[in-house]
Amino acid sequence: MSVAKKDYKRITTQSLIEMKHNGERISMLTAYDFTMAKMVDTAGVDVILVGDSASNVMAGHETTLPITLDQMIYHASSVVRAVGRALVVVDLPFGSYQSDPKEALRSAIRVMKESGAHALKLEGGIEIKESIKRILNAGVPVMGHLGLTPQSIYKFGTYTVRAKEEAEAQKLMEDAQLLEKLGCFAIVLEKIPAKLAEQVAKSVSIPIIGIGAGGGVDGQVLVIHDMLGMNNEFSPRFLRRYLNLWDDMIKALGNYHEDVKSGNFPSEKEQY
């Protein structure tokens, strides 16, 4: 079913809620630097997530745990400088909000002041309720994140689909309703059964943005390096590759290397 799209000059948290109510799907992608963010914004994507997946794809760590608040602020401020339309949401990194609500607020204020971002994303439900409340009370919009929450990977043990069992599904549903009640403007659901994700989306009035959560939700998010095919080692079922940049870039880089070695670059026309 196609829905008439409203022309938003600038996306706000309110625009996203309006999109859900109008049946317009929300597009979201990650970006971590100026050039990539400029391209994502120019393409018209609604939300840019400065994800702590920067820890994996930008810094080469195995998990999202090592990235620091200072590093997230560096990535976020580069993205904000590039963006004219999209809403910029930044992940609070592991260790910057779990210990107590006052520390969570201090971290939130640092990101908002030093990067110019528009909103924050935090992983978890009832366990971090007080931190979310404190950040929201300071006027900072919060996006929730439930299901597979990579900052808890050592608790889960694997990156497999979450909430397949009734008890975990029930808790996820309760957490989503709690996040809405607290005042979160949207929730990311990562790697859970499509049927459950659709039930959650129907049970709350704020947008549900899925990654590996099926098509019955209000929007989709992917990590940009994955959807552009920049890494060929990560192929989960939910990923659609729109390009195969790994192959194209290796070919281009190899051609450059050969041209330099052979003296084919630079040509007469490429010099002064």
Ligand code: KIV
């Ligand atoms: O850090 C990230 O990229 C994310 C997305 C997977 C939603 O949280």
